[in-house]
Each structure stands twice: as structure tokens, then as C-alpha cells.
Amino acid sequence: MVDLLFYVAALLSVLCALGVVISENPVQSVLMLLGSFLGIAVIYLLAGFQFLAAIQVLVYGGAIMVLFLFVVMLLNLGDPEVQADEPLFHGRGRVTGGLGVALAALAVLLTASRGTALAPVETYLWPEGGLDPLLGMAEAMFGRYVLPFEAASVLLLATAVGVMALAKRQRTKRAIAPAPLESKEAAA
């Protein structure tokens, strides 16, 4: 049962991830992304990380998804038919990307078919506090991985600063100038 659930969730997230890049309608892409996030949340749950699964649904499935929808709305991408004059995947890009994925899959299959034993389970990053999800995550986050965790906060700050620097371009001139009339008339 657990196995079946895992395969369903894994297939869902992979197919939805493909849908994100293939779909030509941005809103569809965002919904596909939601499906992918939910599939991953199920996998977390099956692995015993209930807290992580809940966070995945709340933060990614909830908050981030709403932000994505806002961006799509603000950008006002309009009719996908008009936008699609230059497809995202050109012939050459399709071939190269497909080849890359095929090669990676081949490498995994080859390794599996040769019967190469993976590392013993104990070496994987099990949290020291066992599988108690909160304790284990807290130990990892404030223990060995405290530096990446803190650095990620600087990263978010830098990203916000960078976005502000690029997006706010009217501090010097035309800060309070009214919008030109022509565009309003054209819109009407």
C-alpha cells in the first residue's frame, strides 16, 4: 500500500513538473506546479516527515503559489496564442534536453542493473534524534546545517535588495509625474 502510494505520488510530481515546462498557458503551469508540490508532500509524509509535509503544503502549496498567481496576474501575459510565436522548446533544445535526461536515466539503470550496492542505510542523513520529525529537523537545522540555514537568510535578503534595485527605477526622475494621457486614451 505504502509502495503503491509512493509510486502514485512520485509519478504525479514528475508528470506535473513536466507539465509546468510544457504547458503554454502560465496559469496552467502554476496549477501543474501545485500538483508537483503536493506529490512531493505525500512523499515526505511517507518518509515519516509529517512536519516537513505540512510545511510543504502550507508554504509552497499555499503562500508561494498565491504569489505565483499574483505575478501571472500582474504581468498580464494575455492571450497565449499570441505569445506562443516563439516556442520555448526549439527542435535542437528538445533533442539536447531529451538526450541529457536519457543519459542520466541510462546511468541510473546501468548502475542498478549491475547490482552495485548503494551505501548502507545508516550513512544517509538520518537525523540523530531518530525519525521524530520535529526534533530531527531542529537538530539538523541548528546543528550541522546551521551555516547553510543562516546563509540562506542572507541570500533571501540579498535577493530582495536586488529585486528592489532592479524594479524601482524612478527614484530620480518622473517619480511623481502623472501617467501620459495618450496611453489612457489608447486603453479606452
Place this chain on the structure above:
Amino acid sequence: MNPEILNELYAGAGAALAPLLWLAAGLSAVLIADVFAGLKAVRPVLVPLTLGGAAWSAGALISDPAGAVLGGSFLADARTGAFALVFLASAALAWAQARRYYTEEAPFLGEHDALLLTAPMGMILMAGAQDLILFFVGLELLSIPLYCLSAFRRARTESVEAGLRYFVLGAFGVALFLMGAALLYTLTGSVSLEGLAAAKELLASPMGATGLALLLASLFFKAGVAPFHLWVPDVYQGAPTPIASLMATGTKAAAFAFLLRLVPALPAEAGVGLGLVAVVTMAIGNLGALGQTDLKRLFAWSGVAHAGTLLLVIAGAVAAGGTDHQEAVRNAAFSATLLYVAAYAFSAGGALGLVAWMEADGEEYRSLSRWQGLGTVRPGVAAGMTLFALSLGGIPATGGFLGKWLAFSTAVRAELVPLAVLGALTSVVALGYYLRIVVDLWMRPRPEDAAAPSAERPLAAFAAGFSAAMVLALGVAPGLLLGRLIG
């Protein structure tokens, strides 16, 4: 978990992370000072103060290494300290060049400086990272500020295009890294470099080889090694010149600092392959630079060639794995890489700094033809450019020569003699375009329509003079600067 365990875990972390803490504090200070008009007076001193403090604490790491901290995820040894000094120097050069560089973007210098201080944090994390997770955060911390800074001249299409191109391709490179790291973790159950090196026989399987190849590909992308170099000339040309200088010197140094750490995990058989990639990169870079008339493009292509030379050092260190002179070659590889990136930081940083300085007199100073006969009107600038070009070309008595010499001798010691010879031959080709700059500066008449450049920029002049002094010092007396590190 009780507090004692945390105490034990965090022991020594203060000294080890001091350069990062300086930078983080400086970043906050710059942002705060940018908000309050009353703090206007302190704005200009914040960045040099931060970089100085970080350099001082990085220097303390060289004399008194803190070792591995935080459960072994960050290694703050003398090597990390030494590389940190190089990163901070390239950030300082970029800062000095950027002071009077921007015109319509000048009100955004606060954000510019904040991003400029974030990039070296990422570089230091990359140099000291002992596991792939920390390295990944470092890589992003370096990349995202550079994406934004490349597009910083929002009013110009070329700058925005450079930023977008760098961002899209960079995101792709990072995805390669994540895919590779995921494969390696599945296989070995470890993301630490130690764990990867211990599971070497697993890495020889097709899955491990693919994982390592993806990891290397993303590093090659950042460093601008062929065949992942195609973005380099366009992005350097479009990005603001001080940022191009930081990308050329700092990013390259950080990528190779981590490659040095990765060497024990790479199988010795990969050495020859890496060496071939290195020689091909050198050839492509040098041939690409030959026909360039735009100085920024020229230095971009030459940067590709320099990345190839650095990769030859790594190839030597990898190829020597398992032999009885493994340790000796790896130590030589470290000295060669450190000296090379230091010399390159000051030569390329100095040269691009001069371009940024002259750009104040008009954008046309990006093209080499405008520099013809500059020796007659601006002898100081022309002399500086000559020194930097000679150092990049590897003429004796400059840091560039010593770096090249150490690099090729490392390859020879690792018994990659044919590759070292081929590499040295491509460096002769490189002299073609470096000497063309020198000839243009001194032996050509000044174009008649060209007005004499008039911009006086004391800070840029100081940065150029300091770079020139460092290039000479590294070439004549490297022991004085690096004696403690290079035996």
C-alpha cells in the same frame, strides 16, 4: 538535545566565521545607512571598513587556523583564509571602480554596495565548504547578487540582456549541480566531501560518474571553462565594467578553490580528461581573444583561457591521485592555484578597472582603437595597462609569469607533460593580443578625432596603483606575501 551539545558544536565557530560575520554586519549597516538621510556621512566608509575588517579576520585565519567547525561542515583553515583575501581584494577593486562609474544609477549605489558585499560571502562559503549543501548555498549567494548587478544599468538594453542571459544560463548550471548532487547522495548516502572521497569505488559506477560530471559541469559553467564558456564574452561586455571585473576574478577564484577541495573525491583516471578539457579551453580562449576589438570582450576571452590554465593545475592534482607523490603534487597545486588567482585578480581586476576609469570619458573607450597612442596623453594609465597586459600574458617579473610557471610545473610533476607543452604553446598565441594592446598604447599615433581623456578619479587611480604594486610584488617577491602558505 541539551545546550552543552550545542556549545560543543559551536565551539570555535566565532573565529572561523569572523570574515562572514563582518560581511553580514557590513551588509546590514549599508542597508540601514541607505534608509536614514542622517547617516549620509558614514555611507562612503562602510564598505571599505567592512572589507578591511573581513580581510583582517581572514588574515587571522592564516596565522591561526580555526579548523573544521560546525560538525565539520565548514573548514576555516589557512587555505580558506588565503582565498578569502583574494575574494575580498577583488570585491574591493570592484567597489573602488564603481564609485564614479554610474550616472543615472547613482541613487542606487546603496543597493549596489549591499549586493557587492554579499557576493564575497558566497565565495568564502564556497572556498571553505566541506559539504555540497553548504557549497550550494554559497554558490547561490555568489550568483544571485551578480545576476542583479549585471543588469544594474537598467536603462541599457545590453546590461539587462547580460543580466538575463547570465541568470537563465546560471539557473541552468545550478540545476545541473543539484541533479549531480542528488545522484551522488543516492549512491553514497553522503553530501560531505569526506564521505564522497571515502566512497570512491561507488563513484566509479555510471551513476557516480554522471553525478560527478554534472557537478563539474556546473563548476565549469561558473568558471567559464569550455564548452560552458559561451556566455562569458556577452555577459562581460554587457555588464557594468566593475561587475565584469568581480565576475572574472572573484567567481573564477571561488570555483577553483572549491575544485581543489573536490580533488580527493575525483578518480585519478579523470586527470587526463580534465587536462584535455583544460588545453582545449586555453586554445579556444586565446584564439577567441585574438580577433577582438572590444576590450571587455578581449578580457572575457582571455579569462576563458586563464580558466583553462587553472583547470590544468586541477587536472595535475587529480592525475597524481594514488601515486606516492600525491601529497607533494596536491600541495604544489594549491600554491599554483592560489598564486595564479591572486595574480589574475590584480591583473585582470586592474586592467578592467582602467577600462572603467576611461569609460568616464565616453563609452568608446571600451574599444581598443580608442586606446591608440594613449601613452602620449595619459602615460600613467597606459603604463598601468601595459603592466597588466604583460602580467596576463605571463612576462617574467610579473605575478602572471610566476602563476603560469607554477601551473605548468604542477602539470609536469603530475606527468601530464604533453598537455603542459600544448598549454604553454597556446599561451604563446596569447602574447599576440596582449602585445597588440601594448603596441597600440605606445607605438601608434593618437587618432585625430580623439579628445584627450580628462576624467580624474583619485580612488580609481589608487586602486590601479595598488593592483600594479601587487602584480609586481607577486612576481618579484611572492614569498613576502604568501610565504607562510607556499613553502
